[in-house]
Amino acid sequence: MSESDILRQLSAAVEELDLSGVVPRVQAALDGGLAPAKVLTQGLSAGMREVGKKFNSGEMFMPEVLVACDVYFAGLAVVRPLLRADKDDHVLGTVIMGNIHGDVHTVGKQVAMPVFEASGLRVIDLGEDLTDEAFVEGIRKHHPQIVGLGTYMTSTFMHTKATVEAITKAGLRERVKIICGGPAVDAEAARRMGADDASDDAWKGVEKIRRLLGVE
Protein backbone atom coordinates (compact mmCIF):
# COMPACT_ATOMS: atom_id res chain seq x y z
CA MET A 1 0.00 0.00 0.00
CA SER A 2 1.38 3.42 -0.90
CA GLU A 3 2.08 6.08 1.72
CA SER A 4 -0.77 8.21 0.45
CA ASP A 5 -3.15 5.24 0.70
CA ILE A 6 -2.11 4.65 4.31
CA LEU A 7 -2.62 8.32 5.15
CA ARG A 8 -6.02 8.28 3.44
CA GLN A 9 -6.99 5.27 5.56
CA LEU A 10 -6.01 7.09 8.73
CA SER A 11 -8.04 10.11 7.71
CA ALA A 12 -10.94 7.82 6.84
CA ALA A 13 -10.78 6.17 10.26
CA VAL A 14 -11.58 9.54 11.84
CA GLU A 15 -14.24 10.45 9.28
CA GLU A 16 -15.88 7.03 9.48
CA LEU A 17 -15.83 6.99 13.29
CA ASP A 18 -13.80 3.79 13.39
CA LEU A 19 -13.14 3.74 17.11
CA SER A 20 -11.92 0.15 17.23
CA GLY A 21 -9.90 0.33 14.03
CA VAL A 22 -7.92 3.52 14.46
CA VAL A 23 -5.24 2.25 16.82
CA PRO A 24 -4.28 -0.79 14.70
CA ARG A 25 -4.20 1.45 11.63
CA VAL A 26 -1.95 4.01 13.32
CA GLN A 27 0.30 1.28 14.65
CA ALA A 28 0.57 -0.32 11.23
CA ALA A 29 1.45 3.03 9.68
CA LEU A 30 4.19 3.60 12.24
CA ASP A 31 5.47 0.04 11.91
CA GLY A 32 5.61 0.58 8.17
CA GLY A 33 8.02 3.46 8.71
CA LEU A 34 5.80 6.54 8.41
CA ALA A 35 7.02 9.52 10.41
CA PRO A 36 4.85 10.15 13.49
CA ALA A 37 4.37 13.79 12.48
CA LYS A 38 3.08 12.71 9.07
CA VAL A 39 0.73 10.17 10.64
CA LEU A 40 -0.67 12.96 12.74
CA THR A 41 -0.79 15.92 10.38
CA GLN A 42 -1.59 14.18 7.10
CA GLY A 43 -3.55 11.27 8.52
CA LEU A 44 -5.51 11.84 11.72
CA SER A 45 -5.57 15.64 11.53
CA ALA A 46 -6.61 15.56 7.89
CA GLY A 47 -9.56 13.43 9.05
CA MET A 48 -10.51 16.03 11.63
CA ARG A 49 -10.39 18.77 9.01
CA GLU A 50 -12.78 16.74 6.84
CA VAL A 51 -15.04 16.28 9.86
CA GLY A 52 -15.04 20.07 10.27
CA LYS A 53 -16.05 20.57 6.65
CA LYS A 54 -18.83 18.03 6.94
CA PHE A 55 -20.03 19.55 10.19
CA ASN A 56 -20.25 23.00 8.70
CA SER A 57 -21.98 21.76 5.56
CA GLY A 58 -24.57 19.80 7.57
CA GLU A 59 -23.36 16.34 6.55
CA MET A 60 -22.22 15.54 10.08
CA PHE A 61 -23.75 16.52 13.40
CA MET A 62 -22.59 16.85 16.95
CA PRO A 63 -23.05 13.17 17.94
CA GLU A 64 -20.76 12.05 15.11
CA VAL A 65 -18.32 14.89 15.74
CA LEU A 66 -17.91 13.81 19.35
CA VAL A 67 -17.15 10.24 18.32
CA ALA A 68 -14.75 11.50 15.62
CA CYS A 69 -12.94 13.40 18.40
CA ASP A 70 -12.66 10.16 20.38
CA VAL A 71 -11.23 8.36 17.36
CA TYR A 72 -8.74 11.16 16.82
CA PHE A 73 -7.63 11.08 20.46
CA ALA A 74 -7.31 7.29 20.41
CA GLY A 75 -4.94 7.56 17.47
CA LEU A 76 -3.14 10.52 18.95
CA ALA A 77 -2.44 8.57 22.13
CA VAL A 78 -0.31 6.19 20.06
CA VAL A 79 1.50 8.92 18.13
CA ARG A 80 2.02 11.50 20.83
CA PRO A 81 4.83 9.79 22.80
CA LEU A 82 6.78 9.52 19.57
CA LEU A 83 6.30 13.15 18.62
CA ARG A 84 8.41 14.43 21.48
CA ALA A 85 11.49 13.07 19.76
CA ASP A 86 10.26 14.08 16.34
CA LYS A 87 11.55 17.50 15.28
CA ASP A 88 8.98 17.83 12.53
CA ASP A 89 5.80 18.33 14.51
CA HIS A 90 5.09 21.88 13.28
CA VAL A 91 3.60 23.21 16.49
CA LEU A 92 2.02 26.61 15.84
CA GLY A 93 1.85 27.53 19.47
CA THR A 94 0.64 26.43 22.87
CA VAL A 95 -2.91 26.91 24.11
CA ILE A 96 -3.94 26.45 27.69
CA MET A 97 -7.64 26.05 28.04
CA GLY A 98 -10.20 25.36 30.69
CA ASN A 99 -13.71 26.07 31.85
CA ILE A 100 -14.08 29.35 33.60
CA HIS A 101 -15.27 29.74 37.20
CA GLY A 102 -18.64 28.11 37.78
CA ASP A 103 -18.73 26.11 34.55
CA VAL A 104 -18.39 22.34 34.39
CA HIS A 105 -19.74 21.71 30.89
CA THR A 106 -17.09 20.02 28.80
CA VAL A 107 -18.90 19.39 25.54
CA GLY A 108 -17.34 22.40 23.78
CA LYS A 109 -13.87 21.66 25.06
CA GLN A 110 -14.13 18.03 24.01
CA VAL A 111 -14.57 19.19 20.43
CA ALA A 112 -12.22 22.17 20.55
CA MET A 113 -9.23 20.26 21.93
CA PRO A 114 -8.85 17.73 19.12
CA VAL A 115 -9.68 20.35 16.50
CA PHE A 116 -6.96 22.62 17.89
CA GLU A 117 -4.49 19.75 18.16
CA ALA A 118 -5.28 18.68 14.63
CA SER A 119 -4.52 22.22 13.50
CA GLY A 120 -1.02 22.18 14.90
CA LEU A 121 -1.60 23.71 18.30
CA ARG A 122 -0.26 22.14 21.46
CA VAL A 123 -3.21 22.05 23.87
CA ILE A 124 -3.01 21.85 27.64
CA ASP A 125 -6.30 21.23 29.41
CA LEU A 126 -6.39 22.92 32.80
CA GLY A 127 -9.77 21.43 33.74
CA GLU A 128 -13.20 22.72 34.67
CA ASP A 129 -14.63 25.28 37.10
CA LEU A 130 -11.25 26.98 37.35
CA THR A 131 -10.37 29.86 39.61
CA ASP A 132 -8.79 32.92 38.06
CA GLU A 133 -5.58 31.96 39.84
CA ALA A 134 -5.58 28.61 38.05
CA PHE A 135 -5.34 30.41 34.72
CA VAL A 136 -2.58 32.67 36.07
CA GLU A 137 -0.67 29.65 37.32
CA GLY A 138 -1.28 27.89 34.01
CA ILE A 139 0.35 30.76 32.13
CA ARG A 140 3.33 30.78 34.46
CA LYS A 141 3.79 27.06 34.21
CA HIS A 142 3.15 26.36 30.51
CA HIS A 143 4.13 29.66 28.82
CA PRO A 144 1.30 29.55 26.28
CA GLN A 145 0.70 32.03 23.49
CA ILE A 146 -3.06 31.54 23.77
CA VAL A 147 -5.40 31.22 26.74
CA GLY A 148 -8.77 29.66 25.96
CA LEU A 149 -11.58 30.48 28.37
CA GLY A 150 -14.36 27.96 27.97
CA THR A 151 -17.89 28.97 28.94
CA TYR A 152 -21.10 27.17 28.20
CA MET A 153 -23.57 29.57 29.75
CA THR A 154 -24.18 33.30 29.47
CA SER A 155 -23.66 33.79 33.19
CA THR A 156 -20.27 32.08 33.30
CA PHE A 157 -19.16 34.03 30.23
CA MET A 158 -19.59 37.13 32.43
CA HIS A 159 -16.67 35.89 34.54
CA THR A 160 -14.34 36.56 31.61
CA LYS A 161 -13.75 40.09 32.91
CA ALA A 162 -12.55 38.92 36.32
CA THR A 163 -10.29 36.27 34.80
CA VAL A 164 -8.71 38.73 32.36
CA GLU A 165 -8.22 41.21 35.18
CA ALA A 166 -6.45 38.57 37.27
CA ILE A 167 -4.13 37.78 34.36
CA THR A 168 -3.46 41.48 33.88
CA LYS A 169 -2.85 42.04 37.58
CA ALA A 170 -0.31 39.21 37.55
CA GLY A 171 1.58 41.08 34.81
CA LEU A 172 0.94 38.36 32.25
CA ARG A 173 -1.61 39.95 29.91
CA GLU A 174 0.95 41.13 27.36
CA ARG A 175 2.36 37.64 27.03
CA VAL A 176 -0.84 35.96 25.87
CA LYS A 177 -3.82 36.32 23.60
CA ILE A 178 -7.12 35.40 25.22
CA ILE A 179 -9.96 33.80 23.31
CA CYS A 180 -13.35 32.77 24.73
CA GLY A 181 -15.16 29.70 23.44
CA GLY A 182 -18.60 28.18 23.90
CA PRO A 183 -22.15 28.47 22.63
CA ALA A 184 -23.00 31.61 24.60
CA VAL A 185 -19.96 33.72 23.74
CA ASP A 186 -20.00 36.90 21.73
CA ALA A 187 -16.83 38.41 20.25
CA GLU A 188 -17.76 42.02 20.89
CA ALA A 189 -18.73 41.34 24.50
CA ALA A 190 -15.53 39.34 24.96
CA ARG A 191 -13.45 42.30 23.78
CA ARG A 192 -15.40 44.61 26.07
CA MET A 193 -14.42 42.34 28.95
CA GLY A 194 -10.75 42.50 27.98
CA ALA A 195 -10.33 39.31 25.92
CA ASP A 196 -9.05 39.38 22.35
CA ASP A 197 -11.73 37.38 20.58
CA ALA A 198 -14.39 34.68 20.93
CA SER A 199 -15.75 31.83 18.87
CA ASP A 200 -18.68 29.45 19.20
CA ASP A 201 -17.28 27.06 16.61
CA ALA A 202 -14.01 25.12 17.08
CA TRP A 203 -12.93 25.30 13.45
CA LYS A 204 -13.62 29.02 13.22
CA GLY A 205 -11.81 29.28 16.55
CA VAL A 206 -8.68 27.91 14.87
CA GLU A 207 -8.90 30.61 12.20
CA LYS A 208 -9.17 33.25 14.89
CA ILE A 209 -6.25 31.81 16.85
CA ARG A 210 -4.12 31.80 13.70
CA ARG A 211 -4.97 35.46 13.21
CA LEU A 212 -4.11 36.25 16.82
CA LEU A 213 -0.79 34.45 16.39
CA GLY A 214 -0.14 36.33 13.15
CA VAL A 215 0.14 33.14 11.07
CA GLU A 216 -2.72 33.63 8.63
Add this chain to the structure above:
Amino acid sequence: MSQIVDEWVGRLKGKLPPIGEMTHWERLAGAMDLKQTDYVPVAPELDYWQITYAGYSHREIYHDVDKTTDACIKTWADLRLDAIWMYVDISHQIENFIPAERRAEHFIHRGEKDYLMFKPIARTLDEAIEMYETRAFEKHLDGSRPVTHYTPHMLQLLEFQERMDRQVPIIVGIATPTNYAETIVEVQNFQRWMVTEPEKTQHYLNLCLQERLEALEFYRQFAAGNGGTFCCLFGGARTWGPKHLARFAGVDRVFAEKATQIFPYVFWHHCGRNLPRALELIRDLPGVKGIQYDMPYYGQDLSWPQWFEQVARLLGGKQCAMNSPTTQLACHGRPAEVRRMVREFIDATIPHTTACVMPGCEVDSFSPLENVKAMIEAGRACRLT
Protein backbone atom coordinates in the same frame (compact mmCIF):
# COMPACT_ATOMS: atom_id res chain seq x y z
CA MET B 1 -54.17 29.36 50.94
CA SER B 2 -50.76 30.92 50.94
CA GLN B 3 -49.95 34.07 52.89
CA ILE B 4 -47.60 35.40 50.25
CA VAL B 5 -50.27 35.00 47.58
CA ASP B 6 -52.84 36.58 49.90
CA GLU B 7 -50.64 39.64 50.30
CA TRP B 8 -50.05 40.06 46.59
CA VAL B 9 -53.69 39.54 45.62
CA GLY B 10 -54.69 42.14 48.22
CA ARG B 11 -52.20 44.58 46.78
CA LEU B 12 -52.93 44.02 43.09
CA LYS B 13 -56.45 42.79 42.47
CA GLY B 14 -58.58 45.46 40.80
CA LYS B 15 -55.78 48.01 41.06
CA LEU B 16 -53.73 47.45 37.94
CA PRO B 17 -54.38 49.64 34.91
CA PRO B 18 -55.14 47.70 31.73
CA ILE B 19 -52.60 47.42 28.97
CA GLY B 20 -54.40 47.53 25.62
CA GLU B 21 -57.79 45.92 25.18
CA MET B 22 -56.84 42.40 26.16
CA THR B 23 -55.71 40.83 29.39
CA HIS B 24 -52.27 39.29 29.51
CA TRP B 25 -53.90 35.86 29.38
CA GLU B 26 -55.97 36.74 26.32
CA ARG B 27 -52.94 38.20 24.56
CA LEU B 28 -50.74 35.14 24.99
CA ALA B 29 -53.58 32.72 24.31
CA GLY B 30 -54.59 34.71 21.24
CA ALA B 31 -51.11 34.60 19.76
CA MET B 32 -50.87 30.86 20.42
CA ASP B 33 -54.27 30.38 18.79
CA LEU B 34 -52.88 32.28 15.76
CA LYS B 35 -55.43 35.05 16.25
CA GLN B 36 -54.84 38.77 16.02
CA THR B 37 -54.06 40.38 19.36
CA ASP B 38 -53.88 44.04 20.41
CA TYR B 39 -50.12 43.84 20.95
CA VAL B 40 -47.49 41.21 20.37
CA PRO B 41 -47.27 39.38 23.71
CA VAL B 42 -44.08 39.73 25.71
CA ALA B 43 -43.32 36.70 27.87
CA PRO B 44 -39.60 36.27 28.53
CA GLU B 45 -38.43 33.31 30.58
CA LEU B 46 -36.99 35.32 33.46
CA ASP B 47 -35.85 32.46 35.62
CA TYR B 48 -32.94 33.57 37.86
CA TRP B 49 -33.17 37.15 36.63
CA GLN B 50 -36.44 37.77 38.47
CA ILE B 51 -34.91 36.49 41.70
CA THR B 52 -32.09 39.02 41.45
CA TYR B 53 -34.45 41.75 40.31
CA ALA B 54 -36.64 41.22 43.38
CA GLY B 55 -33.61 41.65 45.63
CA TYR B 56 -32.98 38.06 46.60
CA SER B 57 -29.87 36.01 46.18
CA HIS B 58 -30.01 32.53 44.78
CA ARG B 59 -28.70 31.02 47.96
CA GLU B 60 -31.49 32.81 49.81
CA ILE B 61 -34.30 31.46 47.66
CA TYR B 62 -32.86 27.97 47.42
CA HIS B 63 -34.62 26.90 50.59
CA ASP B 64 -37.44 29.44 50.65
CA VAL B 65 -40.50 28.83 48.52
CA ASP B 66 -42.26 32.02 49.63
CA LYS B 67 -39.38 34.22 48.54
CA THR B 68 -39.25 32.45 45.19
CA THR B 69 -42.95 33.06 44.59
CA ASP B 70 -42.63 36.61 45.90
CA ALA B 71 -39.89 37.32 43.34
CA CYS B 72 -41.98 36.01 40.45
CA ILE B 73 -45.06 38.03 41.38
CA LYS B 74 -43.16 41.20 42.23
CA THR B 75 -41.41 41.11 38.86
CA TRP B 76 -44.72 40.68 37.07
CA ALA B 77 -46.41 43.44 39.09
CA ASP B 78 -43.61 45.88 38.24
CA LEU B 79 -43.06 44.97 34.60
CA ARG B 80 -46.50 43.66 33.55
CA LEU B 81 -45.30 40.88 31.32
CA ASP B 82 -47.83 38.70 29.53
CA ALA B 83 -47.01 35.59 31.55
CA ILE B 84 -45.34 34.51 34.77
CA TRP B 85 -42.92 31.67 34.31
CA MET B 86 -42.50 29.37 37.26
CA TYR B 87 -39.01 29.55 38.65
CA VAL B 88 -37.29 26.23 37.98
CA ASP B 89 -33.75 25.15 38.61
CA ILE B 90 -32.22 21.80 37.84
CA SER B 91 -32.53 20.57 41.44
CA HIS B 92 -36.31 20.96 41.21
CA GLN B 93 -36.41 18.50 38.38
CA ILE B 94 -34.01 15.73 39.24
CA GLU B 95 -33.10 15.80 42.91
CA ASN B 96 -35.43 12.83 43.44
CA PHE B 97 -33.03 10.68 41.40
CA ILE B 98 -30.31 11.14 44.01
CA PRO B 99 -30.13 9.69 47.54
CA ALA B 100 -30.45 12.44 50.16
CA GLU B 101 -26.92 12.00 51.46
CA ARG B 102 -25.42 12.53 48.00
CA ARG B 103 -27.40 15.56 46.90
CA ALA B 104 -24.97 18.19 48.15
CA GLU B 105 -22.24 16.94 45.87
CA HIS B 106 -24.46 17.24 42.80
CA PHE B 107 -25.80 20.77 43.24
CA ILE B 108 -23.32 23.53 43.88
CA HIS B 109 -23.94 27.22 44.50
CA ARG B 110 -21.14 29.28 42.99
CA GLY B 111 -22.40 32.81 43.48
CA GLU B 112 -25.38 34.90 44.39
CA LYS B 113 -26.23 35.58 40.75
CA ASP B 114 -24.85 32.39 39.26
CA TYR B 115 -26.76 29.45 37.94
CA LEU B 116 -26.85 26.39 40.17
CA MET B 117 -24.11 24.05 39.03
CA PHE B 118 -25.03 20.44 38.50
CA LYS B 119 -22.95 17.30 38.24
CA PRO B 120 -24.37 14.34 36.33
CA ILE B 121 -25.98 11.47 38.18
CA ALA B 122 -24.82 8.53 36.08
CA ARG B 123 -21.49 8.13 34.32
CA THR B 124 -22.29 5.17 32.12
CA LEU B 125 -25.28 4.09 30.11
CA ASP B 126 -25.57 0.94 32.24
CA GLU B 127 -25.67 3.01 35.43
CA ALA B 128 -28.35 5.25 33.97
CA ILE B 129 -30.43 2.30 32.85
CA GLU B 130 -30.13 0.63 36.23
CA MET B 131 -31.22 3.82 37.94
CA TYR B 132 -34.39 3.88 35.89
CA GLU B 133 -35.04 0.14 36.11
CA THR B 134 -34.78 0.26 39.89
CA ARG B 135 -37.01 3.36 39.92
CA ALA B 136 -34.51 5.49 41.85
CA PHE B 137 -36.67 8.56 41.16
CA GLU B 138 -39.45 7.00 43.22
CA LYS B 139 -37.24 5.71 46.05
CA HIS B 140 -35.65 9.10 46.70
CA LEU B 141 -38.72 11.26 46.19
CA ASP B 142 -39.47 11.97 49.85
CA GLY B 143 -37.85 15.18 51.01
CA SER B 144 -36.51 16.01 47.56
CA ARG B 145 -36.89 19.46 46.05
CA PRO B 146 -39.50 18.45 43.47
CA VAL B 147 -41.69 17.83 46.52
CA THR B 148 -40.47 20.46 48.94
CA HIS B 149 -39.92 23.36 46.56
CA TYR B 150 -41.12 22.88 42.99
CA THR B 151 -44.63 21.70 43.80
CA PRO B 152 -45.45 24.26 46.53
CA HIS B 153 -44.08 27.06 44.33
CA MET B 154 -46.19 25.90 41.39
CA LEU B 155 -49.28 25.69 43.57
CA GLN B 156 -48.72 29.18 44.95
CA LEU B 157 -48.40 30.69 41.50
CA LEU B 158 -51.45 28.84 40.21
CA GLU B 159 -53.39 30.07 43.24
CA PHE B 160 -52.32 33.61 42.32
CA GLN B 161 -53.42 33.05 38.72
CA GLU B 162 -56.84 31.87 39.76
CA ARG B 163 -57.41 34.50 42.46
CA MET B 164 -56.44 37.23 39.99
CA ASP B 165 -59.21 35.90 37.74
CA ARG B 166 -56.77 34.65 35.13
CA GLN B 167 -55.48 38.09 34.14
CA VAL B 168 -52.05 36.63 33.69
CA PRO B 169 -51.17 33.02 32.90
CA ILE B 170 -48.64 30.95 34.79
CA ILE B 171 -46.30 28.99 32.56
CA VAL B 172 -45.50 25.57 33.97
CA GLY B 173 -42.32 24.03 32.59
CA ILE B 174 -41.76 20.30 32.05
CA ALA B 175 -38.68 18.60 30.61
CA THR B 176 -39.20 16.06 27.84
CA PRO B 177 -37.74 12.51 27.80
CA THR B 178 -34.82 13.46 25.54
CA ASN B 179 -34.00 16.37 27.82
CA TYR B 180 -33.94 14.09 30.86
CA ALA B 181 -31.97 11.43 29.03
CA GLU B 182 -29.26 13.93 28.14
CA THR B 183 -29.19 15.78 31.45
CA ILE B 184 -28.83 12.78 33.71
CA VAL B 185 -25.70 11.49 31.99
CA GLU B 186 -24.42 14.77 30.49
CA VAL B 187 -25.33 15.60 26.97
CA GLN B 188 -21.99 14.81 25.33
CA ASN B 189 -21.99 11.27 26.71
CA PHE B 190 -25.51 10.65 25.57
CA GLN B 191 -24.70 11.93 22.10
CA ARG B 192 -21.78 9.54 21.75
CA TRP B 193 -23.90 6.59 22.81
CA MET B 194 -26.45 7.33 20.11
CA VAL B 195 -23.64 6.53 17.67
CA THR B 196 -21.76 3.79 19.53
CA GLU B 197 -24.56 1.97 21.40
CA PRO B 198 -27.81 2.75 19.60
CA GLU B 199 -29.83 -0.22 20.83
CA LYS B 200 -29.04 0.34 24.48
CA THR B 201 -29.60 4.07 24.04
CA GLN B 202 -33.06 3.39 22.69
CA HIS B 203 -33.81 1.23 25.72
CA TYR B 204 -32.63 4.05 28.00
CA LEU B 205 -34.82 6.54 26.16
CA ASN B 206 -37.81 4.25 26.52
CA LEU B 207 -37.24 4.15 30.26
CA CYS B 208 -36.98 7.94 30.34
CA LEU B 209 -40.24 8.16 28.41
CA GLN B 210 -41.99 5.88 30.87
CA GLU B 211 -40.91 8.02 33.83
CA ARG B 212 -41.94 11.24 32.03
CA LEU B 213 -45.35 9.84 31.15
CA GLU B 214 -45.85 8.98 34.81
CA ALA B 215 -44.73 12.49 35.74
CA LEU B 216 -47.43 13.89 33.47
CA GLU B 217 -50.01 12.25 35.72
CA PHE B 218 -48.66 14.44 38.52
CA TYR B 219 -49.06 17.49 36.28
CA ARG B 220 -52.58 16.44 35.34
CA GLN B 221 -53.57 16.32 38.99
CA PHE B 222 -51.59 19.17 40.52
CA ALA B 223 -51.01 21.62 37.68
CA ALA B 224 -53.97 21.28 35.33
CA GLY B 225 -56.14 20.34 38.31
CA ASN B 226 -55.38 23.72 39.85
CA GLY B 227 -55.86 25.85 36.76
CA GLY B 228 -52.57 25.27 34.96
CA THR B 229 -53.30 25.94 31.30
CA PHE B 230 -50.02 27.07 29.72
CA CYS B 231 -47.15 24.66 29.58
CA CYS B 232 -43.66 24.86 28.18
CA LEU B 233 -42.08 21.57 27.16
CA PHE B 234 -38.32 21.86 27.58
CA GLY B 235 -37.07 19.72 24.73
CA GLY B 236 -33.71 18.00 24.46
CA ALA B 237 -32.21 16.74 21.18
CA ARG B 238 -30.93 20.21 20.44
CA THR B 239 -27.83 19.29 18.46
CA TRP B 240 -28.92 16.01 16.95
CA GLY B 241 -28.76 15.44 13.23
CA PRO B 242 -31.68 14.35 11.04
CA LYS B 243 -30.94 10.65 11.35
CA HIS B 244 -30.69 10.84 15.15
CA LEU B 245 -33.98 12.69 15.23
CA ALA B 246 -35.57 10.09 12.96
CA ARG B 247 -34.32 7.20 15.06
CA PHE B 248 -34.55 8.51 18.63
CA ALA B 249 -36.86 11.52 18.90
CA GLY B 250 -40.09 9.51 18.79
CA VAL B 251 -40.17 9.43 22.59
CA ASP B 252 -40.71 13.19 22.66
CA ARG B 253 -43.60 12.87 20.22
CA VAL B 254 -45.34 10.35 22.51
CA PHE B 255 -44.71 12.61 25.48
CA ALA B 256 -46.03 15.69 23.66
CA GLU B 257 -49.21 13.87 22.68
CA LYS B 258 -50.02 13.24 26.31
CA ALA B 259 -48.98 16.73 27.47
CA THR B 260 -51.26 18.36 24.92
CA GLN B 261 -54.17 16.30 26.23
CA ILE B 262 -53.54 17.79 29.68
CA PHE B 263 -52.72 21.42 28.89
CA PRO B 264 -54.64 23.51 26.31
CA TYR B 265 -51.69 25.81 25.59
CA VAL B 266 -48.45 23.93 25.06
CA PHE B 267 -45.32 25.33 23.46
CA TRP B 268 -41.88 23.87 22.92
CA HIS B 269 -38.58 25.28 24.17
CA HIS B 270 -35.76 24.45 21.78
CA CYS B 271 -32.74 26.50 22.88
CA GLY B 272 -29.23 26.25 21.48
CA ARG B 273 -28.48 25.63 17.83
CA ASN B 274 -31.67 24.91 15.92
CA LEU B 275 -31.64 22.56 12.99
CA PRO B 276 -34.55 23.41 10.67
CA ARG B 277 -35.41 19.69 10.55
CA ALA B 278 -35.89 19.67 14.32
CA LEU B 279 -38.18 22.68 14.09
CA GLU B 280 -40.19 20.91 11.36
CA LEU B 281 -40.69 17.91 13.62
CA ILE B 282 -41.86 20.12 16.48
CA ARG B 283 -44.10 22.07 14.12
CA ASP B 284 -45.86 18.85 13.17
CA LEU B 285 -46.65 17.83 16.76
CA PRO B 286 -50.42 18.07 17.14
CA GLY B 287 -51.50 20.44 19.88
CA VAL B 288 -48.14 22.19 20.27
CA LYS B 289 -49.05 25.82 19.65
CA GLY B 290 -45.71 27.60 19.64
CA ILE B 291 -41.96 27.17 19.48
CA GLN B 292 -39.54 29.12 21.62
CA TYR B 293 -36.59 28.78 19.30
CA ASP B 294 -32.99 29.93 19.34
CA MET B 295 -30.15 30.49 16.91
CA PRO B 296 -29.63 28.73 13.57
CA TYR B 297 -27.56 25.58 13.39
CA TYR B 298 -23.81 25.72 12.75
CA GLY B 299 -22.97 26.39 9.15
CA GLN B 300 -26.21 28.25 8.40
CA ASP B 301 -24.79 31.67 7.75
CA LEU B 302 -27.97 33.68 8.14
CA SER B 303 -28.58 37.14 9.51
CA TRP B 304 -31.05 37.24 12.37
CA PRO B 305 -33.83 38.79 10.23
CA GLN B 306 -33.28 36.04 7.64
CA TRP B 307 -33.49 33.38 10.34
CA PHE B 308 -36.61 34.98 11.86
CA GLU B 309 -38.28 34.92 8.47
CA GLN B 310 -37.21 31.35 7.72
CA VAL B 311 -38.70 30.12 11.00
CA ALA B 312 -41.86 32.22 10.60
CA ARG B 313 -42.46 30.72 7.15
CA LEU B 314 -41.83 27.26 8.58
CA LEU B 315 -44.37 27.78 11.36
CA GLY B 316 -46.86 29.79 9.27
CA GLY B 317 -50.46 28.72 9.78
CA LYS B 318 -49.49 26.21 12.47
CA GLN B 319 -47.66 27.75 15.40
CA CYS B 320 -46.69 30.97 17.11
CA ALA B 321 -43.01 31.95 16.72
CA MET B 322 -41.38 32.85 20.04
CA ASN B 323 -38.05 34.62 20.05
CA SER B 324 -35.97 37.72 20.56
CA PRO B 325 -33.77 39.23 21.71
CA THR B 326 -31.05 36.63 22.09
CA THR B 327 -30.10 35.93 25.69
CA GLN B 328 -26.60 37.11 24.81
CA LEU B 329 -27.87 40.47 23.56
CA ALA B 330 -30.17 40.81 26.57
CA CYS B 331 -27.12 40.36 28.76
CA HIS B 332 -24.31 42.08 26.85
CA GLY B 333 -26.09 44.43 24.48
CA ARG B 334 -27.39 47.96 24.77
CA PRO B 335 -31.07 48.88 25.08
CA ALA B 336 -31.18 50.29 21.54
CA GLU B 337 -29.79 47.02 20.18
CA VAL B 338 -32.37 45.04 22.14
CA ARG B 339 -35.20 47.20 20.81
CA ARG B 340 -33.92 46.85 17.25
CA MET B 341 -33.69 43.08 17.45
CA VAL B 342 -37.19 42.71 18.88
CA ARG B 343 -38.52 44.93 16.12
CA GLU B 344 -36.70 42.90 13.47
CA PHE B 345 -38.19 39.71 14.90
CA ILE B 346 -41.71 41.08 14.85
CA ASP B 347 -41.37 42.58 11.37
CA ALA B 348 -39.99 39.34 9.93
CA THR B 349 -42.52 37.14 11.69
CA ILE B 350 -45.97 38.68 11.55
CA PRO B 351 -46.43 38.48 7.78
CA HIS B 352 -46.31 34.69 8.19
CA THR B 353 -47.52 33.79 11.69
CA THR B 354 -48.07 35.25 15.12
CA ALA B 355 -45.16 36.35 17.29
CA CYS B 356 -44.35 36.35 20.97
CA VAL B 357 -41.38 38.28 22.34
CA MET B 358 -39.53 35.59 24.26
CA PRO B 359 -35.75 35.08 24.15
CA GLY B 360 -34.78 31.58 23.05
CA CYS B 361 -33.64 30.65 26.53
CA GLU B 362 -33.76 32.05 30.04
CA VAL B 363 -32.76 35.67 30.56
CA ASP B 364 -29.50 35.68 32.45
CA SER B 365 -29.19 37.03 35.99
CA PHE B 366 -26.57 39.50 34.87
CA SER B 367 -28.81 41.09 32.22
CA PRO B 368 -29.32 44.79 32.96
CA LEU B 369 -32.79 45.96 33.88
CA GLU B 370 -32.66 48.54 31.05
CA ASN B 371 -32.34 45.71 28.55
CA VAL B 372 -35.32 43.82 29.94
CA LYS B 373 -37.32 47.05 29.89
CA ALA B 374 -36.19 47.69 26.30
CA MET B 375 -37.48 44.25 25.33
CA ILE B 376 -40.86 44.99 26.86
CA GLU B 377 -41.07 48.49 25.37
CA ALA B 378 -40.29 47.16 21.90
CA GLY B 379 -43.14 44.66 22.18
CA ARG B 380 -45.55 47.23 23.56
CA ALA B 381 -44.59 49.65 20.77
CA CYS B 382 -45.92 47.17 18.26
CA ARG B 383 -49.66 47.72 18.18
CA LEU B 384 -51.41 45.20 15.96
CA THR B 385 -55.00 46.48 16.05
